[in-house]
Amino acid sequence: MPFDLPGQLLAAALAPVEQEHLLEARQMQALSFAVHIPLVCFGIAFPSMVLLVESLYVRTGDETYRTLAKRWSKVMISLFAVGVVTGTILSFEMGLLWPNFMASFGDVFGLAFGLEGFSFFLEAIFIAIYVYGWDRMSSRTHLLCGVPVVIAGLTGSLFVISVNAWMNHPSGFRLQDGAAVDVKPWTALFGNGHLWPELTHMYLAGYIVAGFLVAAAYAWGWLRGRRGRYERVALAVPLTIAALASPVQLVVGDWIARRVADDQPTKLAAFEGLAQTTRGAPIHVLGWYDDGEVRYGVEIPKLLSLLAKHDPDATIRGLDAVPPADRPPVNVVRVAFQTMVGIGTMLAALSVLHLVTWHRRRRLMQARWFYWAVLAAGPLSLVALIAGWVATEVGRQPWVVYGVMRTSAAVTGAGGVPVGYATLVVVYLGLGVAVAWILRRLAQRPLDLPSEPPPILEAHGAR
Amino acid sequence: MALADVPAILILVGLAAYVVFAGADFGAGLWYLLAGPGRRGRAIRDFCYHAMAPVWEANHVWLIYVLVVAWTAYPTAFGSIASTLALPLFVAAVGIILRGTAYALRSGAVMDGETEGATGFVFGASSILTPFALGAAIGAIASGRVPVGNAAGDLVASWLNATSILIGALAVATAGYLAAVYLAGDAARAGEAALARAFRARAEAMAVVTGALAVGGLAVLRHDARPLFDGLTSGAGLAAVLVSAAAGVATLGLVRAGRYEPARVSAALAVAAIVAGWGIAQSPYLLPGLTIEQAAAGRSTLWALLISIAAGLVILVPSLALLYGLLLRGRFDTEAPTADEVPHPRARRAPRGLAAAALALLAGGVALTLLGAGAALAVGVVALFAYVGIGAIELLRPEKLEGD
Numbered sequence: 063m064p065f066d067l068p069g070q071l072l073a074a075a076l077a078p079v080e081q082e083h084l085l086e087a088r089q090m091q092a093l094s095f096a097v098h099i100p101l102v103c104f105g106i107a108f109p110s111m112v113l114l115v116e117s118l119y120v121r122t123g124d125e126t127y128r129t130l131a132k133r134w135s136k137v138m139i140s141l142f143a144v145g146v147v148t149g150t151i152l153s154f155e156m157g158l159l160w161p162n163f164m165a166s167f168g169d170v171f172g173l174a175f176g177l178e179g180f181s182f183f184l185e186a187i188f189i190a191i192y193v194y195g196w197d198r199m200s201s202r203t204h205l206l207c208g209v210p211v212v213i214a215g216l217t218g219s220l221f222v223i224s225v226n227a228w229m230n231h232p233s234g235f236r237l238q239d240g241a242a243v244d245v246k247p248w249t250a251l252f253g254n255g256h257l258w259p260e261l262t263h264m265y266l267a268g269y270i271v272a273g274f275l276v277a278a279a280y281a282w283g284w285l286r287g288r289r290g291r292y293e294r295v296a297l298a299v300p301l302t303i304a305a306l307a308s309p310v311q312l313v314v315g316d317w318i319a320r321r322v323a324d325d326q327p328t329k330l331a332a333f334e335g336l337a338q339t340t341r342g343a344p345i346h347v348l349g350w351y352d353d354g355e356v357r358y359g360v361e362i363p364k365l366l367s368l369l370a371k372h373d374p375d376a377t378i379r380g381l382d383a384v385p386p387a388d389r390p391p392v393n394v395v396r397v398a399f400q401t402m403v404g405i406g407t408m409l410a411a412l413s414v415l416h417l418v419t420w421h422r423r424r425r426l427m428q429a430r431w432f433y434w435a436v437l438a439a440g441p442l443s444l445v446a447l448i449a450g451w452v453a454t455e456v457g458r459q460p461w462v463v464y465g466v467m468r469t470s471a472a473v474t475g476a477g478g479v480p481v482g483y484a485t486l487v488v489v490y491l492g493l494g495v496a497v498a499w500i501l502r503r504l505a506q507r508p509l510d511l512p513s514e515p516p517p518i519l520e521a522h523g524a525r
Numbered sequence: 526m527a528l529a530d531v532p533a534i535l536i537l538v539g540l541a542a543y544v545v546f547a548g549a550d551f552g553a554g555l556w557y558l559l560a561g562p563g564r565r566g567r568a569i570r571d572f573c574y575h576a577m578a579p580v581w582e583a584n585h586v587w588l589i590y591v592l593v594v595a596w597t598a599y600p601t602a603f604g605s606i607a608s609t610l611a612l613p614l615f616v617a618a619v620g621i622i623l624r625g626t627a628y629a630l631r632s633g634a635v636m637d638g639e640t641e642g643a644t645g646f647v648f649g650a651s652s653i654l655t656p657f658a659l660g661a662a663i664g665a666i667a668s669g670r671v672p673v674g675n676a677a678g679d680l681v682a683s684w685l686n687a688t689s690i691l692i693g694a695l696a697v698a699t700a701g702y703l704a705a706v707y708l709a710g711d712a713a714r715a716g717e718a719a720l721a722r723a724f725r726a727r728a729e730a731m732a733v734v735t736g737a738l739a740v741g742g743l744a745v746l747r748h749d750a751r752p753l754f755d756g757l758t759s760g761a762g763l764a765a766v767l768v769s770a771a772a773g774v775a776t777l778g779l780v781r782a783g784r785y786e787p788a789r790v791s792a793a794l795a796v797a798a799i800v801a802g803w804g805i806a807q808s809p810y811l812l813p814g815l816t817i818e819q820a821a822a823g824r825s826t827l828w829a830l831l832i833s834i835a836a837g838l839v840i841l842v843p844s845l846a847l848l849y850g851l852l853l854r855g856r857f858d859t860e861a862p863t864a865d866e867v868p869h870p871r872a873r874r875a876p877r878g879l880a881a882a883a884l885a886l887l888a889g890g891v892a893l894t895l896l897g898a899g900a901a902l903a904v905g906v907v908a909l910f911a912y913v914g915i916g917a918i919e920l921l922r923p924e925k926l927e928g929d
């Protein structure tokens with residue numbers, strides 16, 4: 063019989079090890095997420111935008127819509143390919159960097175990734191059928207083949223976010239000698255109150271980020287004089303979708319913040335730089351946390367208690383409720399959080415302006431600054447996305463599983479983490495260059511719009 | 526068979542599927558790299574790329590599937606493997622990134638000569654590197670070099686040894702063989718007789734290489750990984766090896782006869798049999814001193830996993846069948862504009878939708894912010910999404926997009 067080695071005892075959990083490069087391991091994980099997550103936004107939101115435009119073609123027979131949908135779908139599959147490989151890196155890294163985390167809790171949250179796998183299958187299969195199926199099936203069948211891609215974008219986010227929500231608010235198991243026993247995977251993943259706001263918030267963020275980024279590309283074109291009918295549609299569609307989603311994000315952000323107040327009070331205290339447990343706690347806008355207080359910030363009395371507990375005199379737990387070793391780095395978390403909220407508020411304001419003009423005046427805003435603002439909104443929404451994740455993930459520190467497993471106990475014992483990190487940096491830089499190159503090439507291809515507009519459109523003076 | 530064994534079998538099935546499907550993608554990369562210069566080389570390269578472009582992402586997901594089933598069902602073993610074999614796994618991951626990027630680059634744009642040279646090299650080289658690294662990792666597990674523990678094994682010698690190199694090389698050769706068989710079939714179907722001949726010649730050459738590696742490999746295993754060798758040369762393990770060998774030879778015969786469709790099936794069988802043989806030879810051990818039974822997660826996790834895999838397969842199988850059906854019937858090859866009923870503009874509707882959207886926004890906001898409990902939250906979320914959806918459809922109607 064193979065491997066009958068004398069009695070090596072299996073440990074239910076792997077023993078923690080010394081890893082001198084814990085910081086690099088964390089940065090490597092964070093870097094990989096920061097590369098993956100913007101691509102994910104396109105996986106979430108781009109398919110519905112493409113389908114919407116194609117459905118306009120099916121309704122009107124106007125080739126402009128078809129050309130636009132077809133060109134966007136090329137961008138979509140290129141970004142999807144990059145999303146796939148960066149996601150694969152993440153799957154590998156979970157084991158490569160955090161073997162103890164996987165060994166102790168893989169059986170609690172692994173199920174979600176199993177389901178996620180099927181969702182990826184579905185997405186990859188139908189995105190291929192959709193993109194390689196142009197001109198090879200009737201428009202309606204083609205449109206229908208895009209629907210599973212949209213659904214898979216939602217389920218994909220659901221499953222992976224359920225893991226993150228579980229890390230933030232763990233339940234559904236009991237700890238015994240460092241290993242999880244009595245595991246109830248369904249409850250752990252889907253019976254978790256943190257999941258629903260986090261999923262909603264992330265899913266909306268997908269539409270905001272993808273929408274503003276695509277709109278930004280055409281706003282740049284508008285500023286440089288490309289203002290035809292095609293460009294107008296290409297700008298209005300993503301902009302309007304992002305503009306619809308942005309104000310909702312304020313409502314959902316408030317919801318998720320109240321969950322954080324209940325489930326992870328230390329994280330909330332870090333968001334706000336609240337050193338002492340306080341009754342009727344204020345909010346500070348801007349400023350810098352230093353030595354137990356926020357300096358140079360604008361104080362708004364009692365607002366934190368009001369927002370978090372719906373009671374201006376409620377007591378909010380401060381950082382002092384836990385020993386210093388259990389507190390996250392306050393300024394990183396706080397600045398990230400304020401960045402997200404600040405950008406979110408500005409995006410919502412811009413959105414309302416656009417929606418009102420579009421509905422009332424039936425046109426895009428005409429002022430030049432508006433196009434500059436849209437151009438800025440693209441990258442800013444990306445900053446908000448990353449900042450939100452930094453607030454979430456760094457705010458959870460020093461825990462990888464909140465209150466249960468420390469990040470330092472999860473890390474690998476293998477050497478060479480800095481080498482791996484450096485390699486990945488180089489690879490991602492190459493990836494970035496490649497993506498930029500692809501997008502440029504796709505944008506430069508000539509538009510083959512029909513020279514004769516369909517009769518119903520002539521009245522509108524199509525280009 | 527115990528419940529704990531079922532995920533192990535599912536992992537092997539997934540691994541076989543990965544080798545059969547994605548292996549051919551990697552092999553296509555190998556032939557891409559070795560296509561040679563000139564117009565003929567270019568034709569081979571284009572063909573390799575076009576045959577695989579629609580399916581490589583779906584094929585790749587089998588690897589993700591194997592990873593996630595492994596870490597859910599056997600978490601301790603997974604942690605041990607991932608930490609000791611960090612190097613080859615990292616190399617494989619980087620190889621996967623490079624390949625995917627190369628695909629994206631090619632699908633993104635028409636290439637000019639120079640960029641094609643560079644990306645083509647990266648594409649080909651990573652197509653060899655990745656299966657080699659994954660094969661080497663399997664060699665490490667199969668030869669008992671991954672002990673239980675966080676990076677407890679030798680970080681280099683565990684996967685840089687005779688068995689690992691053998692299995693890595695075998696993985697590359699198998700990939701090349703599978704790809705040549707499939708591509709010959711695709712080319713024959715597309716009526717490209719010259720290409721079909723070219724790939725057939727490659728399939729024949731690769732069959733010899735793979736066979737030689739497999740036979741010579743047994744000698745290597747006998748020295749380097751005796752338990753594995755014994756498992757493969759006795760009982761059910763031997764049967765699996767013989768099936769694999771027979772299917773491999775049959776494939777060669779079918780390819781020579783130009784019968785590519787049955788050759789696909791027998792080639793897949795040869796791969797599946799050898800993967801099964803490995804499983805049989807190694808059971809009941811996953812890692813030295815750790816049986817499958819001991820490594821398995823709790824019953825509730827295993828059941829949850831099996832239920833979700835079963836449910837997933839119900840969706841996956843028909844979808845995959847649809848994709849491969851379209852591919853194998855050549856529906857992606859040519860533009861065959863199917864009769865498209867010319868759409869006609871519909872009558873305008875009164876824009877009552879916007880009022881509904883505004884109402885949904887209000888209702889959702891109130892439900893989430895003020896009510897904030899159980900059912901109200903669910904209703905609130907649905908209402909907010911309804912607002913975005915209805916709003917988008919209403920505001921982006923064709924007549925609105927035309928503007929004034």
Ligand code: HDD
Nearest residue numbers: 260264267312315316318319403406407446447450451454
């Ligand atoms: C476009 C992006 C974007 C925008 C405009 C906002 N957010 Fe956000 N936020 C995210 C993108 C994001 C995210 C996708 O990055 C996070 C990380 C984890 C998550 O679920 O969503 C997040 C997390 C996150 C968290 C932490 C959740 C946790 O730790 O579990 C809170 C409390 C908020 N957000 C609150 C807000 C508020 C009050 C906003 C209003 C202005 C806001 N967000 C706008």
Ligand code: HEM
Nearest residue numbers: 101102105142145146149150152153182186218219222586
């Ligand atoms: C631990 C974290 C994560 C892991 C391990 C992971 C893994 C992966 C993998 C393996 C893929 C490739 C799928 C394929 O082969 O087709 C992928 C793509 C994807 N991931 Fe992630 N991911 C993570 C985080 C996230 C997050 C936070 C989200 C968003 C909510 C997300 C959503 C998606 C989506 C929508 C795709 C589809 C590909 C695309 O369109 O870009 N993932 N991810």
Ligand code: HEM
Nearest residue numbers: 088091092095096099222223225226451455456461462469
């Ligand atoms: C499902 C989604 C996610 C999962 C399962 C996940 C998991 C993890 C794990 C295991 C770690 C390492 C342990 C730790 O430092 O706590 C980590 C750290 C980190 N992740 Fe995430 N993550 C997810 C999404 C994201 C995203 C989208 C970002 C975007 C930037 C992100 C940013 C970070 C950062 C900045 C750290 C390092 C925190 C620190 O060390 O201070 N995460 N995450």
